[in-house]
Amino acid sequence: MKTGFTRAALAISAAVLAMTGIAAPALAQRDPAYEAARQSGKVGEKPDGYLGIVSGGDAALQKLVNDINIKRRALYAQKAQEANATLEAYALTAGCLAIARTAPGEKYQTPDGKWMTRTSTAPIRDPRCP
Amino acid sequence: MKSAKLTNPMCRAHKLPMGGARRASAAMMAMLGCGLAAGCISVSAPDKPIVIELNINVKQEVIYRLAPGAQNTIEENSSIF
Numbered sequence: 001m002k003t004g005f006t007r008a009a010l011a012i013s014a015a016v017l018a019m020t021g022i023a024a025p026a027l028a029q030r031d032p033a034y035e036a037a038r039q040s041g042k043v044g045e046k047p048d049g050y051l052g053i054v055s056g057g058d059a060a061l062q063k064l065v066n067d068i069n070i071k072r073r074a075l076y077a078q079k080a081q082e083a084n085a086t087l088e089a090y091a092l093t094a095g096c097l098a099i100a101r102t103a104p105g106e107k108y109q110t111p112d113g114k115w116m117t118r119t120s121t122a123p124i125r126d127p128r129c130p
Numbered sequence: 131m132k133s134a135k136l137t138n139p140m141c142r143a144h145k146l147p148m149g150g151a152r153r154a155s156a157a158m159m160a161m162l163g164c165g166l167a168a169g170c171i172s173v174s175a176p177d178k179p180i181v182i183e184l185n186i187n188v189k190q191e192v193i194y195r196l197a198p199g200a201q202n203t204i205e206e207n208s209s210i211f
Contacts, residue, residue, distance in 0.1 A: 028208075028209050029208060029209060030208070030209055030210075031209065068210045071207075071210045072210055072211075075203060075207055075210070079199065079200070079203050082199075083195075083196055083199055085192060085195075085196055086188070088187075088188055089188040089192045089193065089196060090196055090200065092188050092193060093192075093193045093196040093197055093200045094200045094203065094204060094211075096193065096197070097197065097200055097201055097204055098204060098211055101204070101211075127190075128188070128189070128190040128193050129193065130193060130194050130197045
């Protein structure tokens with residue numbers, strides 16, 4: 001009986017930890033590995049709203065990019081539904097904005113698929129971008 | 131003496147169906163025409179797969195409508211953007 005109670009308590013605390021563990025980084029800043037990959041130009045923003053590997057990339061980087069893109073996709077899907085829009089439309093909109101907010105030195109992809117380094121001037125984006 | 135009819139049947143009103151040599155030569159001419167003058171539209175399958183860009187269906191007005199919300203979404207989830 002006591003073991004049952006302890007087990008339940010442990011499960012609850014684990015669940016709480018898991019929930020806060022997931023919720024906390026959402027408002028936090030970028031993971032250091034992600035930040036480093038952006039700054040070094042290994043990854044960049046694509047017009048479709050997802051992160052892309054600029055060139056090469058080992059398994060760890062691929063995983064980092066995949067993880068972020070899965071989270072982004074889930075977020076886009078939820079927000080698109082709330083806004084009564086399609087996932088593609090929402091992702092494209094986010095892509096416009098994500099490219100616009102790249103810092104000089106970071107990489108982004110043009111609508112024709114070329115990787116560019118962001119300078120202080122406006123990036124080359126889809127003509128539909130706001 | 132010609133028989134009295136309403137019209138004089140000097141010629142047939144309708145040509146007889148093409149037959150034998152005449153048909154063959156017409157077919158030959160048609161094929162020759164196609165080959166020489168390139169007067170026929172030739173349709174061939176493309177060697178690359180046909181890619182339909184779905185993003186093109188997203189209209190600018192939709193993007194403009196979504197942009198303010200998307201900006202908030204990005205800022206609230208800055209760890210993955």
